[in-house]
Amino acid sequence: MEGNWRGRDVISILDFTREELEELFKHAESMKKSLEEGRVEKKLKGRIIALAFFEPSTRTRLSFETAAKRLGADTIGFSSGFSTSVEKGETIADTIRMLDSYADAIVIRSKYEGSALLAAEIAGKPVINGGDGKQHHPTQAMIDLYTVRELKGRIDGLVYAIVGDLRYGRAATSFILALTRYQPESVIFVSPPQLKPRPEVLMLLEEAGIRYSYARLEDAVEAADVLYVTRIQKERFPDPAEYEKVKGSYRVTRSLLEEKAKRELKVLHPLPRVDEITHDVDDTEWQAYFTQAANGVPVRMALLSLILG
């Protein structure tokens, strides 16, 4: 089974079967255990992982770096296009060609959709998509599913409410796509009309036979087992006044949860958040986003060790 992983590119969550994801999650579980016990095997000693972040990142870059270092690997790279020759006019293709000759694997993030696929076509070494524009963020989706599985004991049969920018947000998009590998009870979207999921995403949900609907936040919170919240960016609205009018409709507060939510509801957020989840939710039983952020390390450790092990 592990033969399917070695040297593999990670471009989209759709590249993975349910069985492969389950295998990854089992590895992540044992990584998490060994992290907690302080006995991580340095399986990647002597390996170099290139972190090519043409776009800024905090969590993804740092958790990949932590994951690599915990496994004994070194990292090289840059964290924004400005500090590289890309700013001087070098193409992404040339930068990737260079990193391919330096490192054993390349993690790439860029604002251009398809940049990770292009990198994978160029590089001989495995390429991991750390986010390409509004399209894919497969490792985030792996972390999200892992967190649901860990906290709810299963991924199938649950009601998922997904809130925020479902059109341009790559984390939300990848999470929706990831659900097509499972059998959720249903998926409820909560978003302004202009930020509904893209047609090609809905097409895949339909093909997978997953029921979905649109609802107001209060109704979605009431029905949900998992509430996946993402940020709505002001700049997505042609008229900023329109944003000011609607932003409150997508804010998850403690009082809303106390009034509507099931006790076992888990609230996820790929972070960073601005004000879409108020801070008074942080110390409730519903909060799962910090667990989710922490899971970034063991899941990425599992992925790196399967690909490079």
Next chain:
Amino acid sequence: MLVRKIRNGTVIDHVPAGRALLVLRLLGITGKEGYTVAVVMNVESRKLGRKDIVKIENRYLDPGEADKIALIAPTATINIIRDYKVVEKRQVEAPETLTGILECINPTCITRKPREPVIPRFRRVPGERLRYQCVYCGTIIEEEEILRQLTGTQ
């Protein structure tokens, strides 16, 4: 209506009514190239109800041109004529993949990044409608956009 037979060349039959001029435009035929061209528009057809026909003397299509015709006239048949006889007849077929024919409409697709050495690639979306999906960014291109790109018309 009588249009004389051509001796050698190509007859593109069963073109959806109203698209004959688009087929010519796609083939880069303006009338100044020296080919004898006959265009018959909006005639009755058992198969289509109404159809257009394009006859071009001494001009043959390369496979790339046939693929493009399939995109704007999916019902077309291409007849190769030699010495007044149909020596080959084939139904065009919209290709499963398109490389370098269409441009992605998503401005932040990697294929639109200036100077990036990447050729746009599309996969046909299964179904009745003629739609293609960008391999790189997933954007779906509808038939109207395909027509617009290939013929410069709306």
